[in-house]
Amino acid sequence: MMSPRGAAGVDPSVPAPVVELVGLAAYTELAEFGLLAARSVDAPDLATRQALADGADRALARQRALLALVSADDGVVPGVVGATVMAPFDHALADFDARTDTEDWSEGLLKGVVGHGVAQDFCRVLAGGLGGSSGRAVRQVLERPAPGPEAGADAGADAEAIWLLARLAAADDVLSSRLALWGRRVVGEALGVVTALLGRRPALVELAAEAAARSGADLGGGSGGDDAVRSWLVARLTGEHTRRMDRMRLAA
Amino acid sequence: MMSPRGAAGVDPSVPAPVVELVGLAAYTELAEFGLLAARSVDAPDLATRQALADGADRALARQRALLALVSADDGVVPGVVGATVMAPFDHALADFDARTDTEDWSEGLLKGVVGHGVAQDFCRVLAGGLGGSSGRAVRQVLERPAPGPEAGADAGADAEAIWLLARLAAADDVLSSRLALWGRRVVGEALGVVTALLGRRPALVELAAEAAARSGADLGGGSGGDDAVRSWLVARLTGEHTRRMDRMRLAA
Numbered sequence: 001m002m003s004p005r006g007a008a009g010v011d012p013s014v015p016a017p018v019v020e021l022v023g024l025a026a027y028t029e030l031a032e033f034g035l036l037a038a039r040s041v042d043a044p045d046l047a048t049r050q051a052l053a054d055g056a057d058r059a060l061a062r063q064r065a066l067l068a069l070v071s072a073d074d075g076v077v078p079g080v081v082g083a084t085v086m087a088p089f090d091h092a093l094a095d096f097d098a099r100t101d102t103e104d105w106s107e108g109l110l111k112g113v114v115g116h117g118v119a120q121d122f123c124r125v126l127a128g129g130l131g132g133s134s135g136r137a138v139r140q141v142l143e144r145p146a147p148g149p150e151a152g153a154d155a156g157a158d159a160e161a162i163w164l165l166a167r168l169a170a171a172d173d174v175l176s177s178r179l180a181l182w183g184r185r186v187v188g189e190a191l192g193v194v195t196a197l198l199g200r201r202p203a204l205v206e207l208a209a210e211a212a213a214r215s216g217a218d219l220g221g222g223s224g225g226d227d228a229v230r231s232w233l234v235a236r237l238t239g240e241h242t243r244r245m246d247r248m249r250l251a252a
Numbered sequence: 253m254m255s256p257r258g259a260a261g262v263d264p265s266v267p268a269p270v271v272e273l274v275g276l277a278a279y280t281e282l283a284e285f286g287l288l289a290a291r292s293v294d295a296p297d298l299a300t301r302q303a304l305a306d307g308a309d310r311a312l313a314r315q316r317a318l319l320a321l322v323s324a325d326d327g328v329v330p331g332v333v334g335a336t337v338m339a340p341f342d343h344a345l346a347d348f349d350a351r352t353d354t355e356d357w358s359e360g361l362l363k364g365v366v367g368h369g370v371a372q373d374f375c376r377v378l379a380g381g382l383g384g385s386s387g388r389a390v391r392q393v394l395e396r397p398a399p400g401p402e403a404g405a406d407a408g409a410d411a412e413a414i415w416l417l418a419r420l421a422a423a424d425d426v427l428s429s430r431l432a433l434w435g436r437r438v439v440g441e442a443l444g445v446v447t448a449l450l451g452r453r454p455a456l457v458e459l460a461a462e463a464a465a466r467s468g469a470d471l472g473g474g475s476g477g478d479d480a481v482r483s484w485l486v487a488r489l490t491g492e493h494t495r496r497m498d499r500m501r502l503a504a
Contacts, residue, residue, distance in 0.1 A: 037289030047335040083299040
């Protein structure tokens with residue numbers, strides 16, 4: 001249970017790009033669990049504590065659904081296949097965490113919303129590059145809105161966090177400005193993580209290129225290569241980030 | 253969503269002692285979620301991080317099952333009924349947390365196992381004092397073993413934590429002695445919380461007295477009153493604690 005052993009627990013018939021993306025997405029959900037749970041532990045009141053715990057719970061539910069897609073055995077302990085497919089991404093967020101460390105509760109919450117938002121959008125864009133039925137299955141899990149008190153556009157593990165931040169920002173102009181500034185810093189670091197990951201994992205660049213091609217994106221006549229793919233991807237992620245900040249009434 | 257409003261979300265036909273005990277037990281599970289999640293966030297490796305996250309998840313699953321027992325509406329947002337019934341116990345663990353604060357990861361993990369163990373045993377003993385079908389339902393949820401990698405005697409949200417601690421202690425005699433000492437300190441503080449709660453919530457003393465009577469306990473011919481009930485309860489909790497420490501091969 002304590003260490004990944006080769007492809008322990010992974011269904012050998014699942015294509016490698018699917019395993020790669022599921023590993024990244026599962027790691028993303030585990031990170032989101034941690035960010036929401038930590039803000040639950042030091043929440044200012046009981047209802048907030050519960051709401052963020054419920055959000056953390058939904059991050060793990062999505063992670064389980066993702067891991068089930070690549071698991072060799074329905075009865076497998078989730079930890080085994082999880083440790084295997086997430087291993088390549090272990091420590092991927094250590095730099096991000098260190099650079100966006102904060103003692104402020106609402107900044108910590110926004111860090112989770114922005115960081116996880118970028119990571120999840122990244123996974124969704126990449127999933128557009130997966131073919132076949134397993135690709136469809138991954139997209140279904142990633143697009144699936146998790147049930148929550150504010151279900152709808154914001155449904156997901158961070159639904160409560162988004163709602164809480166919007167409420168805090170609406171009540172306090174000074175905080176709102178500070179959070180907007182903080183959001184810009186966090187998104188910059190998050191996009192840095194994405195760029196670093198693309199540099200280390202060529203399979204992710206291939207998925208991004210395939211996703212761009214399938215979406216009919218104009219990448220400068222194909223002459224731009226990886227750089228054009230990267231720019232297209234960052235533009236997509238920045239656009240989604242802006243929409244998310246808008247929903248919290250924070251200037252992106 | 254942010255503040256309990258009277259008996260918001262609570263089924264009015266549920267007897268008051270059931271609501272009281274469900275509130276305490278639900279709060280216990282939320283606390284356990286926080287303790288396990290915090291040790292997941294700073295876990296030494298990915299597999300441990302996942303294992304403790306899964307444990308935290310099971311604490312919330314049990315909490316949901318408890319809250320469903322007193323909820324007025326199947327579709328109610330869990331946070332509403334949860335905030336209502338847990339409110340009397342909010343901050344009940346603040347002293348415990350402050351007195352058992354530690355920077356050491358394994359001590360933090362043991363704090364969760366010991367503290368939550370005592371709290372859960374407390375709830376189980378009290379549940380023995382509940383009558384009727386709703387009492388049976390509460391007992392069923394509290395006794396239900398949660399599925400886990402080491403299911404069996406230790407099944408529950410802290411199954412992984414118990415397993416990890418037993419493994420760490422077995423590999424390191426110095427750590428084992430330190431943890432044994434730490435466990436004694438934590439259980440002392442945890443029993444202090446129980447005693448303080450009994451002082452503040454007469455309904456809990458009544459439940460304990462009823463549980464003692466139903467279990468056929470000899471409380472000194474009934475002349476001891478509340479003190480005899482308290483002693484009987486503390487003896488029960490200490491006994492369960494000793495068994496739990498034994499399972500981790502730690503001297504109680």
